[in-house]
Amino acid sequence: MSELQTLKCYLNQLPATLLKILNVEPPSGVIPEAVQQLVDLYQGVERISINLIDNLGLFEITYMKPSFLITNSEVMLLLSTRNPYTLGVLHQLIYGGFEREPNGFHLLRYLNDNKKTSCFIGRKKDIARYDGGTNSIPKDSDMSTWVQSAQVINTHDFSWMHYLDFENLHKKQQQLKQRTPEDLIEKLINRTDKWILSNYKQLRKNSLMIIIGDHGRSKLDLEYSGKIAQWREASVPIAIFIRK
Numbered sequence: 660m661s662e663l664q665t666l667k668c669y670l671n672q673l674p675a676t677l678l679k680i681l682n683v684e685p686p687s688g689v690i691p692e693a694v695q696q697l698v699d700l701y702q703g704v705e706r707i708s709i710n711l712i713d714n715l716g717l718f719e720i721t722y723m724k725p726s727f728l729i730t731n732s733e734v735m736l737l738l739s740t741r742n743p744y745t746l747g748v749l750h751q752l753i754y755g756g757f758e759r760e761p762n763g764f765h766l767l768r769y770l771n772d773n774k775k776t777s778c779f780i781g782r783k784k785d786i787a788r789y790d791g792g793t794n795s796i797p798k799d800s801d802m803s804t805w806v807q808s809a810q811v812i813n814t815h816d817f818s819w820m821h822y823l824d825f826e827n828l829h830k831k832q833q834q835l836k837q838r839t840p841e842d843l844i845e846k847l848i849n850r851t852d853k854w855i856l857s858n859y860k861q862l863r864k865n866s867l868m869i870i871i872g873d874h875g876r877s878k879l880d881l882e883y884s885g886k887i888a889q890w891r892e893a894s895v896p897i898a899i900f901i902r903k
């Protein structure tokens with residue numbers, strides 16, 4: 660991680676950044692400005708594939724060290740936001756802030772209006788809330804999301820997969836009194852890391868893979884203690900950039 664380029668920005672700067680990387684001019688004065696350093700770095704990208712992973716942040720990356728992400732990351736953004744949890748992150752990515760559709764802005768619809776195809780794969784409830792009528796495919800598990808991802812990452816200019824199994828699996832494990840939440844998070848992150856490696860191998864050249872991590876649906880009381888607990892408490896959402 661020592662050689663990884665690390666930048667800081669506001670989470671709500673990502674929509675304009677994604678648009679400009681795809682050579683689409685963001686609406687003036689509606690959403691926060693792009694991170695120009697990233698726009699300059701990723702000129703010539705033809706498609707973007709986003710993997711949003713719940714319960715993945717700076718702490719999990721540095722402590723659990725998922726192999727593919729650690730080995731291949733080029734840039735890691737530390738994302739500043741007053742709401743690092745799943746719905747807050749989705750809202751800021753889609754609308755560029757906490758206001759719903761400011762001046763009509765909706766990231767996926769704006770891409771479509773500018774002749775860029777998009778596909779959003781995730782849970783039905785999240786799709787109903789955030790796809791804005793754009794192309795979306797509801798899936799009820801991370802496995803089915805990953806399987807579907809292989810069919811869209813090279814056929815759309817912008818593909819978005821949301822991995823969020825942790826909460827449902829955690830509830831089941833609690834009922835069965837199996838595994839600690841810490842073990843489950845590590846298992847799911849390492850599993851998803853392997854899936855993302857598979858997607859990366861399938862991606863065509865001139866593609867940009869972005870892995871975004873948030874704090875999950877709600878705050879969790881985990882069993883870490885001492886310095887490790889302090890590190891996790893200070894963790895922030897991240898975005899990892901990997902060019903193919």
